[in-house]
Amino acid sequence: MRHVYWIGGGSGAGKSTVARRLADRHGWRLYSTDDAMADHARRSTAEEAPLLHAFLAMDMDERWVRRSPEVMLETFHWFRGEGFGLIVEDLLRMPREPCVLVEGFRLLPHLVEPLLPGPGHAVWLLPTPRFRRAAFRSRAAPGGNFTERTSDPARAGHNLAVRDDLFTARLREETARLGLPSLAVNGTLTVERLTERVGAVFGL
Structure with missing residues (x-):
């Protein structure tokens, strides 16, 4: 898979924006793991992805209000690598040029490293909690946040934010342990400078 390059990281770090700019600039094909989630959910059986199917069976309050952020972290299917094999299958079907x-956030370091x-x-792009919250506030459309479909949107939003902070901390530890490159995203770099930093990691 010498023709494949990977940008992982926490939610709200600007992965999609940076990837789109680099792909456009260099004529590369772009594969968004977020865009593939619905297809991968359909292709996954309960035996292959038990956490995914358990999540799909929950109502909105059970997903986001009634469970602690720690439990949400440990049981969220994409954070546990369910469906990663389908990402690899998709990539192997693509032309090499x-x-x-x-x-995408689904690119867990310990799963990518062997490839x-x-x-x-x-x-991996690792946003600070402050940067992530600012990024999500700027993206939010009135009434468009899925946490509004719970009985306690404030609690759901808090749980989600803490869960994502915990996930980013895990990525930070894992990239350091495996000796993989990571970049802190805290708002001090413009999107263009962050794109240049990622391009430099790739030797572009």
Whole structure:
């Protein structure tokens, strides 16, 4: 998979924006793991993805209000790597030219690392809690947040934010342990400068 490059990281870090800019700039194919989630959910059986199917069976309050952020972290299917094999299947079906740039929070370092042909093929963007919250506030459409469909939107939003902070901390620890590149995203870099930093990791 020498033609595949990976941008993982926490939610709200700007992965999609950076990946889109790099793909457009270099004529690469872009593969968004977010866009593939619905298809991967349909392709996954209960035996292959028990956490996914348990999540689908929950109502909105059970998903986001009644469980602690710690439980949400440990039981969220994509955070546990369910469906990652389907990402690999999709990539193997693609032509080897042009290069493919894969992006999304589903790219767990310990799952990506064995697929890397060498350094310079993957990077993780790690947003600070403050940056993530600001990013989500700027994206939010009135009445468009799914937490509004719970009985306690404030509680659901808090649980989700803490869960995502915990997930980013896990990514930080895992990339450090595996010696994989990561970039802190705290708002001090413009999108263009962050894109350049990621491109430098890839040797572009």
